[in-house]
Amino acid sequence: TETDTVLEVNNIEVIYNHVILVLKGVSLSVPKGGITALLGGNGAGKTTTLKAVSNLLHSERGEVTKGNIRYNGERIQDLGPEEVVKRGVIQVMEGRHCFEHLTVEENLLTGAYTRGDGRGAVSADLEMVYDYFPRLKERRGSQAGYTSGGEQQMVAIGRALMSRPETILLDEPSMGLAPQLVEQIFGIVKRLNEEQGVTFLLAEQNTNVALRFAHKGYILENGRVVMDGPAKDLLENPDVKEFYLGVS
Numbered sequence: 176t177e178t179d180t181v182l183e184v185n186n187i188e189v190i191y192n193h194v195i196l197v198l199k200g201v202s203l204s205v206p207k208g209g210i211t212a213l214l215g216g217n218g219a220g221k222t223t224t225l226k227a228v229s230n231l232l233h234s235e236r237g238e239v240t241k242g243n244i245r246y247n248g249e250r251i252q253d254l255g256p257e258e259v260v261k262r263g264v265i266q267v268m269e270g271r272h273c274f275e276h277l278t279v280e281e282n283l284l285t286g287a288y289t290r291g292d293g294r295g296a297v298s299a300d301l302e303m304v305y306d307y308f309p310r311l312k313e314r315r316g317s318q319a320g321y322t323s324g325g326e327q328q329m330v331a332i333g334r335a336l337m338s339r340p341e342t343i344l345l346d347e348p349s350m351g352l353a354p355q356l357v358e359q360i361f362g363i364v365k366r367l368n369e370e371q372g373v374t375f376l377l378a379e380q381n382t383n384v385a386l387r388f389a390h391k392g393y394i395l396e397n398g399r400v401v402m403d404g405p406a407k408d409l410l411e412n413p414d415v416k417e418f419y420l421g422v423s
């Protein structure tokens with residue numbers, strides 16, 4: 176059914192450098208085929224939560240010290256980051272992270288590296304990415320470092336799509352982008368969700384846009400979930416309006 180949980184985060188604690196407790200018992204239940212928003216201000220723990228799922232904390236001296244993370248029922252927190260990708264979960268990092276000296280198309284192709292299938296499938300997927308991001312097709316031969324912020328965000332998402340993920344963890348897609356471009360990126364996320372069935376868990380400080388496009392939301396404050404529910408309800412919630420949407 177639509178409400179099947181694909182990703183379950185159960186009461187996790189994350190500690191950096193053995194002493195800094197950043198997540199203080201976070202639980203999430205991410206529905207398969209949905210868009211789930213992880214909201215909250217600067218330093219609330221959104222990025223840490225995503226990195227815990229994709230197992231990218233070790234390089235930052237962070238670790239999950241309590242709780243567990245399950246993907247399709249399997250405990251994934253002891254797997255290496257590549258193993259998590261092989262299970263179908265890929266993270267698009269905050270700040271876009273393209274290979275600046277490679278072309279747009281070369282960047283996209285680096286996303287296909289985990290796949291075992293042949294070139295035919297890879298070029299079909301490249302066409303699929305260009306179908307969602309026609310702008311990238313126009314810029315396919317340009318060096319990524321010389322493309323705009325919005326184009327780099329498209330490259331980062333397109334590159335993730337090349338691994339044929341079941342779930343994309345998208346960190347702060349709106350960051351540094353003009354409002355019109357933010358709408359465009361979220362519109363594409365919605366299409367990928369509806370047409371390709373991609374599950375999204377996205378971290379956002381832009382509560383308004385995230386809740387308009389998401390089905391479900393979680394609000395983090397200081398390493399704890401303080402509110403969660405259907406996105407529609409959160410958009411209407413007086414506290415959310417006052418503290419996160421800037422209206423009262």
Ligand code: ATP
Pocket residue numbers: 191192195197215216217218219220221222223224235236237378380
């Ligand atoms: P932002 O939007 O700023 O990324 P966030 O909600 O994603 O905010 P996190 O990046 O998860 O928050 O950070 C949560 C807390 O963990 C912050 O107080 C931050 O300073 C701290 N933190 C993050 N990375 C590390 C690290 N490698 N070592 C120590 N503390 C860290």
